[in-house]
Amino acid sequence: MMDDEIYDHIIFLADPDLSEPVLVIALEGWIDAGLGASNAIGTMLDTIYTEVLATFDTEYFIDQRARRPIARIVDGVTTELTWPEIQLRFGRDGDGADILFLVGPEPDFHWSDFVDVVTDAAGRFDVRLIVGLGAFPAPTPHTRPVRIIGTAPASSAHLLARVGTVSGELEVPAGISSALELGFAEVDIEIVTLWARVPHYVASMPYPQASAALIDGLASVAGLTLDASHLRASATEARQRVDDLVTNNPEHTSMVEQLEAAADQEEGVSLSEELPSGDELAAELEKFLRGETS
Numbered sequence: 001m002m003d004d005e006i007y008d009h010i011i012f013l014a015d016p017d018l019s020e021p022v023l024v025i026a027l028e029g030w031i032d033a034g035l036g037a038s039n040a041i042g043t044m045l046d047t048i049y050t051e052v053l054a055t056f057d058t059e060y061f062i063d064q065r066a067r068r069p070i071a072r073i074v075d076g077v078t079t080e081l082t083w084p085e086i087q088l089r090f091g092r093d094g095d096g097a098d099i100l101f102l103v104g105p106e107p108d109f110h111w112s113d114f115v116d117v118v119t120d121a122a123g124r125f126d127v128r129l130i131v132g133l134g135a136f137p138a139p140t141p142h143t144r145p146v147r148i149i150g151t152a153p154a155s156s157a158h159l160l161a162r163v164g165t166v167s168g169e170l171e172v173p174a175g176i177s178s179a180l181e182l183g184f185a186e187v188d189i190e191i192v193t194l195w196a197r198v199p200h201y202v203a204s205m206p207y208p209q210a211s212a213a214l215i216d217g218l219a220s221v222a223g224l225t226l227d228a229s230h231l232r233a234s235a236t237e238a239r240q241r242v243d244d245l246v247t248n249n250p251e252h253t254s255m256v257e258q259l260e261a262a263a264d265q266e267e268g269v270s271l272s273e274e275l276p277s278g279d280e281l282a283a284e285l286e287k288f289l290r291g292e293t294s
Contacts (some may be wrong), residue, residue, distance in 0.1 A: 004275070009057040009110075010117050010246035016053065016090055017203050020128040021098035022222040025193075027086070028189040029106035030175030033198035036135025040214040041103055046082025050091035050101060054121060056114075056129060058085060062110035094225035100127065106176045113178065122189055130184055131218050132177045134191035135210045137203035141259035142242050146213035151178075152192040162164075162221050192221060201252075202242060208234040233271035 026041035058064070069081040087262055093099055100122075107114045120174040122130065140147065153199035177193050184191040192219045196210035212231035219226045246252040 004103065004119050006117050009060050009113060010054050010088075010121060011057075012054045014037070014051060014090070016051075018090065018098040018100075018125050020126055021090070021100045022224060023100040023102060023127045023130045024036035024133065024218065025102045025177065026131060026133040027104060027106040027176055027182065027245035031134060031136050031176065033135040033137040033200075034196075034205065034210045036196040036198055036207060036210030036214055037133040039206060039208060039211040040133055040218075041101065043211060043228065043231055044215065044226065045089070045101065045103070047230075048091040048093065048099070050089040052087050053090045053100065053121035054088040056086040056088075056104075056107075056117065058083060061086065061109055061114055062105060066108060066132050067105050084272055094227065097224055099224065100125065111176060111179050115179050115241060118180060119183050119187045119189070123187060128187060129223055130180070130191035132174075132180065132191070133214050133218065134177060134193060135196040135198050135207075135214070137200040139259060139262070140197050140199050140237065141263055142199045142202060142209070142246075142255050143256065143260055144263045146209045147197045147216040148213055149195050149197065150192050151181065151195065153181045155183075155185045155188070156190045156192055159190060159215055159221065163192070163194060163217060194218060194221065201255075205237070208232075208238055 008239070024041070026037045028038060034039055064084070067084045069083045071078055072080045072082070084105050086107070089101045089103065091099055091101070102118065148163050149165050150160045152159055152164070168237040172190070181191050181193060194214055196214050196217075198210045208231045212235055215226050215228040215231065218224060228232050246256050
């Protein structure tokens with residue numbers, strides 16, 4: 001995309017005086033076990049006053065049949081449509097450091113153009129670091145702290161020493177975060193994506209422990225002052241509910257004990273065929289949280 005075409009797909013609504021902000025990216029639509037990233041970004045936007053810096057051309061980037069607008073109907077009268085929107089917002093952390101937030105749905109179309117638009121905007125405001133947020137289901141127990149790992153392009157690989165990685169070679173379907181990592185590497189801006197490892201058996205429902213860990217990881221990596229206390233309070237309640245479910249089922253208890261042993265040894269885990277699958281336990285947990293009995 002030529003430079004003059006970039007501005008056809010982003011509309012700047014403000015021109016704040018920012019000092020080397022951190023850009024936090026948490027776009028909806030890709031893997032987000034336990035709603036870890038969604039609730040982390042939602043919590044930050046609830047606790048940090050932000051304003052819209054720019055919006056993106058959703059006609060160009062979003063499939064509106066896949067992400068339909070919301071119609072408001074009053075007494076049978078259609079009054080308005082609320083369209084899905086990708087926003088760049090700006091605010092400050094607890095100590096006054098500038099932060100940008102890229103939020104909204106992951107683009108459906110024109111990924112390379114989207115990367116060009118975002119990297120250009122980051123350069124315009126002298127962004128010093130980009131941190132993406134995500135969460136994925138993992139063979140890990142809910143009785144241990146949520147572990148954060150990272151991914152980054154080669155030029156930012158030194159940032160991974162702060163969070164750790166998954167060893168070995170993987171080939172997985174990519175989200176826009178991977179395209180942004182490579183795009184920012186091309187313009188020499190450092191980027192790292194933080195991933196919370198969510199117990200696979202609770203991955204289908206909110207897991208505030210993951211969201212709190214992502215906020216803490218972001219604060220550590222970017223040197224920001226952020227508040228995750230509300231999430232920690234919710235995490236205590238969620239932990240108790242999962243404990244109650246697991247302790248009432250010997251098979252679930254056995255699986256969690258195996259996961260604990262593996263986590264304590266910092267080794268991989270292999271579940272036996274006799275143990276319940278993550279989907280089975282997640283289904284039971286959903287019933288438990290609705291107050292239903294097995």
